[in-house]
Amino acid sequence: MMQPLFHIGEVVATRGVFAHLEHHHIAAFSYLRRHACGDWGMVPPEDAAANRFAVEHGARILSSYDIAGKRVWIITEADRCMTTLLFPDEY
Template sequence: MTRLSHALFSLGQTVATPGALAALDEAAINALALLRRHQTGDWGDLPPEDWESNQQAVECGWRILSNYPLTTGERIWIITEADRSVTTLLLPEEY
């Protein structure tokens, strides 16, 4: 579970839901900081088997999911699609 300093994959177009933007604003968290963590292999609050699955996803071109808790109690999910065309920031209930 080591985070690297370089990008492991392309994010494609980056989009965010209104709910995610509001949650990030309320928690005073910069979306770019979370995107950087996601892109460099820090998947956030996931069990070890999901970290392993994400590593395989990077190597095999599958969808990648990260889960970051915010200080407000909300969580932000970041999902990069398998074709790397788009990365979405959203709240879990918006999935």
């Protein structure tokens, strides 16, 4: 099993994402683990490169996953104090 590359801090989700996950009986843990272990999901190559740089230099990290038919972003702040799950249109 892969080891996390960075600390995700406090985890929060928008009401929309929380309701979506709850409606589909999906736990966010597996997606948060993928995010923290460097599986950025469906991000373009330039965003994956930016994430690798961010892990080493303390910038914001963005992952994108299709969860039960909806795109969900997971963003960890540069200071690693918080990770947020949100829909792209909530950004």
